Amino acid sequence: MNIDIKNEQKYLDKVMETISMQIKEVEVNAAKRKEDVIHIRKHFWDDIKMNMDTFDDFLETIIGMRQQTQDLSVSQSTHKHAYDRLSKLKLIEKSPFFGRIDFVEDGTSNSENIHIGVATITDETNELILIYDWRAPISSIYYDYPPGPAEYATPEGIIRGELYNKWQYTIKNGVIESMFDTNLTIGDEILQEVLGDGSNKHMHHIVATIQKEQNKIIRNVSGRLLVVQGAAGSGKTSAALQRIAYFLYKYRETLQADQIILFSPNAMFSNYVSHVLPELGEENMQQETFQNYLEHRLNRSFTIEDPYDQLEYLLESTDNPLYQTRKASIQFKSSSVFFHGIKRYREALELTGMVFKGIKFRGVTVVSAKQITERFYTNDPSLNFHNRMDQVRDWLMKEIDHIEKIEMKKSWVREEMELLSKEELQKVLTQLKENDDVDESSFEFYDKEEQILSRMIVRRKLKPLRRKVAALKFINIKRLYKQIFEESVSATIWNEHDFPAYWREICLLTRGMLDEDHLFQEDATPFLLLKELIQGFQSNTSIKYVLIDEAQDYSVFQFEFIKQLFPRARMTVLGDFNQAISPHTDHFTDFHSLTSLYGSDETEQITLDRSYRSTKQIIEFTRELIPEGEQIQAFNREGEKPVLVRVTDHADLHKNIISNVVKLQEREYPTIAIICKSAAEASCAYHSLRAIQGLKLIKKNTDEYQQGVLVIPAYLAKGIEFDSVIIYNASNQVYGEENLRRLFYTACTRAMHHLQLYSVGDPSPFLKNIQSDILDIRQEGFC
Numbered sequence: 001m002n003i004d005i006k007n008e009q010k011y012l013d014k015v016m017e018t019i020s021m022q023i024k025e026v027e028v029n030a031a032k033r034k035e036d037v038i039h040i041r042k043h044f045w046d047d048i049k050m051n052m053d054t055f056d057d058f059l060e061t062i063i064g065m066r067q068q069t070q071d072l073s074v075s076q077s078t079h080k081h082a083y084d085r086l087s088k089l090k091l092i093e094k095s096p097f098f099g100r101i102d103f104v105e106d107g108t109s110n111s112e113n114i115h116i117g118v119a120t121i122t123d124e125t126n127e128l129i130l131i132y133d134w135r136a137p138i139s140s141i142y143y144d145y146p147p148g149p150a151e152y153a154t155p156e157g158i159i160r161g162e163l164y165n166k167w168q169y170t171i172k173n174g175v176i177e178s179m180f181d182t183n184l185t186i187g188d189e190i191l192q193e194v195l196g197d198g199s200n201k202h203m204h205h206i207v208a209t210i211q212k213e214q215n216k217i218i219r220n221v222s223g224r225l226l227v228v229q230g231a232a233g234s235g236k237t238s239a240a241l242q243r244i245a246y247f248l249y250k251y252r253e254t255l256q257a258d259q260i261i262l263f264s265p266n267a268m269f270s271n272y273v274s275h276v277l278p279e280l281g282e283e284n285m286q287q288e289t290f291q292n293y294l295e296h297r298l299n300r301s302f303t304i305e306d307p308y309d310q311l312e313y314l315l316e317s318t319d320n321p322l323y324q325t326r327k328a329s330i331q332f333k334s335s336s337v338f339f340h341g342i343k344r345y346r347e348a349l350e351l352t353g354m355v356f357k358g359i360k361f362r363g364v365t366v367v368s369a370k371q372i373t374e375r376f377y378t379n380d381p382s383l384n385f386h387n388r389m390d391q392v393r394d395w396l397m398k399e400i401d402h403i404e405k406i407e408m409k410k411s412w413v414r415e416e417m418e419l420l421s422k423e424e425l426q427k428v429l430t431q432l433k434e435n436d437d438v439d440e441s442s443f444e445f446y447d448k449e450e451q452i453l454s455r456m457i458v459r460r461k462l463k464p465l466r467r468k469v470a471a472l473k474f475i476n477i478k479r480l481y482k483q484i485f486e487e488s489v490s491a492t493i494w495n496e497h498d499f500p501a502y503w504r505e506i507c508l509l510t511r512g513m514l515d516e517d518h519l520f521q522e523d524a525t526p527f528l529l530l531k532e533l534i535q536g537f538q539s540n541t542s543i544k545y546v547l548i549d550e551a552q553d554y555s556v557f558q559f560e561f562i563k564q565l566f567p568r569a570r571m572t573v574l575g576d577f578n579q580a581i582s583p584h585t586d587h588f589t590d591f592h593s594l595t596s597l598y599g600s601d602e603t604e605q606i607t608l609d610r611s612y613r614s615t616k617q618i619i620e621f622t623r624e625l626i627p628e629g630e631q632i633q634a635f636n637r638e639g640e641k642p643v644l645v646r647v648t649d650h651a652d653l654h655k656n657i658i659s660n661v662v663k664l665q666e667r668e669y670p671t672i673a674i675i676c677k678s679a680a681e682a683s684c685a686y687h688s689l690r691a692i693q694g695l696k697l698i699k700k701n702t703d704e705y706q707q708g709v710l711v712i713p714a715y716l717a718k719g720i721e722f723d724s725v726i727i728y729n730a731s732n733q734v735y736g737e738e739n740l741r742r743l744f745y746t747a748c749t750r751a752m753h754h755l756q757l758y759s760v761g762d763p764s765p766f767l768k769n770i771q772s773d774i775l776d777i778r779q780e781g782f783c
């Protein structure tokens with residue numbers, strides 16, 4: 001069937017007319033609802049008869065209040081519903097669709113002409129769908145099939161048929177600017193156009209150009225765990241966000257946005273991706289960094305090193321005498337051997353080894369640690385660990401009751417009684433008068449008053465103790481964790497061959513840090529694991545979906561942890577092992593170990609090989625940097641070949657970069673990033689390049705993605721992208737070690753349109769065998 005742009009424009013005009021009518025209707029409705037809410041709030045008490053004279057009056061008052069609250073809640077939610085609909089209509093008002101398919105279902109002869117957009121639009125009768133939501137079952141054909149036989153899944157089963165035509169549109173301000181028949185065009189013009197645009201302060205949605213393999217991720221709902229390994233720029237983050245939007249549509253009757261959580265690498269990344277869902281007319285999910293979670297759970301007792309300080313140490317402290325110990329320590333503590341060792345250790349504690357803290361009151365030990373230990377181990381051994389611990393807690397609570405009685409008679413209580421305020425005394429007096437039928441002038445009354453006051457004083461003092469006992473704070477977790485690093489205990493946890501190199505030194509180092517109440521990053525999760533195994537897991541059952549982006553930097557511990565933390569959730573894990581820059585992931589090359597989390601039946605893996613962020617020339621270069629990089633396919637978008645400029649010294653380097661940035665600014669790139677190996681290098685570079693106007697230094701606590709010319713350490717650039725990337729110093733001296741390959745690759749793959757590398761002296765060995773048709777190598781001088 002032939003369609004032309006005029007007819008399609010007519011259809012667009014009709015849809016826009018419908019939308020503007022609906023906007024008017026919903027505006028009136030929303031305003032009315034708003035008035036209702038204001039009215040109920042304003043007159044909330046007017047309609048309630050406050051009468052507490054008799055029980056029936058009291059009941060009537062309560063019922064009236066409840067009724068008013070219910071009315072308010074209904075009005076608020078209808079107002080919200082109208083308001084959300086209005087926002088959605090306004091969002092799509094000027095560009096209501098981006099695609100069309102003509103589909104004939106098997107067994108019928110009618111061609112359904114389906115226009116697809118960000119949200120569903122029906123005609124005034126509410127019966128005819130003018131625009132299908134991109135997440136509707138039939139819309140999947142648009143993403144999954146070229147013209148020919150096609151099918152889509154519905155709750156009632158698979159629908160098969162023939163896809164005759166497929167069009168893509170660019171619509172701006174209500175006008176169709178271009179329209180492509182994808183039967184005829186070669187390549188994806190719209191995708192070319194989108195990817196060729198400059199960078200933005202925030203990531204945008206991709207629903208008009210979702211690719212087939214990405215659609216598989218977005219719509220996958222089969223197992224408990226979906227693992228996505230994807231090349232840099234292959235759309236993992238995008239797929240994760242559109243997947244969340246898909247869930248919110250598919251399960252709209254039962255799922256709220258705050259029942260979904262996305263773990264992201266840092267605050268800047270969170271801010272960068274925070275506009276995608278609102279752009280799609282959906283509320284944002286919760287976002288969290290794992291570090292935040294750790295701090296929330298542990299920082300009352302410890303200071304915790306953050307992952308960036310850990311990385312910075314590893315990048316910049318290679319001369320430190322403890323460097324090798326620390327490195328070995330990180331690797332061991334992130335391994336599954338350590339994870340299972342801790343589990344074994346906890347099991348062993350059932351028989352021996354528990355350490356408790358004595359209970360002190362007013363500086364005196366009232367129950368000693370030894371007594372608690374004895375009590376724990378003399379409890380019925382057939383009871384499980386947690387039940388035994390509960391019994392100890394109950395026993396301690398009783399001991400505290402006993403202490404309360406004894407303390408009430410002590411002289412310090414009498415002294416404190418003298419200090420009570422008039423109000424406090426009055427309160428007790430009133431209480432006594434109300435509850436007891438005792439003559440106010442009698443001795444009995446006096447005795448009772450004294451008793452109440454003493455109890456009040458002692459209880460107040462014992463309150464924190466009771467709270468601590470209830471929270472199992474009498475278990476000495478720090479000492480228990482420290483024991484793991486004592487020879488007498490560690491020998492019972494691990495087999496001889498499990499011990500890593502530098503074990504003695506690791507033990508010394510860890511014990512020393514614990515004594516200073518400081519936790520290394522690599523100790524934080526194992527410490528928390530041990531704490532939870534002993535005190536019981538504090539899980540969050542309301543979360544239904546957990547998504548972990550940049551998952552390559554999480555350890556086995558962290559995955560286990562997140563799984564236990566959200567026991568009812570389905571998990572989506574997205575990452576790229578070639579960008580694994582955390583020190584504990586040095587030897588990881590895939591996500592296979594994750595299968596054990598939920599078992600192979602519940603786990604699905606999808607690989608994304610095609611990269612969309614960068615030009616073909618940049619991809620052809622970056623894939624040379626990693627093993628098996630040839631598997632990565634470039635999207636066919638042309639650009640310039642990356643350039644490596646060798647300079648003789650730092651003065652020359654800065655002169656070259658400054659002049660190059662001026663040229664790049666003339667090209668009007670919104671973002672030019674000068675990427676450094678570490679924060680230390682970034683800080684030096686920033687000071688030497690300050691002649692660049694508006695230069696900004698990005699630090700670990702920067703919480704907003706910024707445009708302009710930036711100096712940024714490579715590990716903070718993870719997950720984001722820049723129009724032009726300048727690798728500050730790709731020399732052998734800076735990137736000489738093999739373990740920096742992935743960091744170097746991560747830095748280079750941030751470039752969308754332009755990539756330039758500098759090297760003071762000899763370049764990194766990573767660049768050694770790259771052919772001149774892929775990397776343009778120039779000797780010093782201005783480029």
Ligand SMILES: Nc1ncnc2c1ncn2[C@@H]1O[C@H](COP(=O)(O)OP(=O)(O)OP(=O)(O)O)[C@@H](O)[C@H]1O
Nearest residue numbers: 206209210211232233234235236237238612613719
């Ligand atoms: N189907 C698509 N249509 C339009 N743009 C896309 C598509 N897929 C990816 N992109 C764009 O490609 C860029 C990279 O996407 P994204 O950040 O999601 O990739 P990633 O795999 O998470 O990258 P990295 O691993 O490097 O962080 C973004 O600008 C994104 O908008």
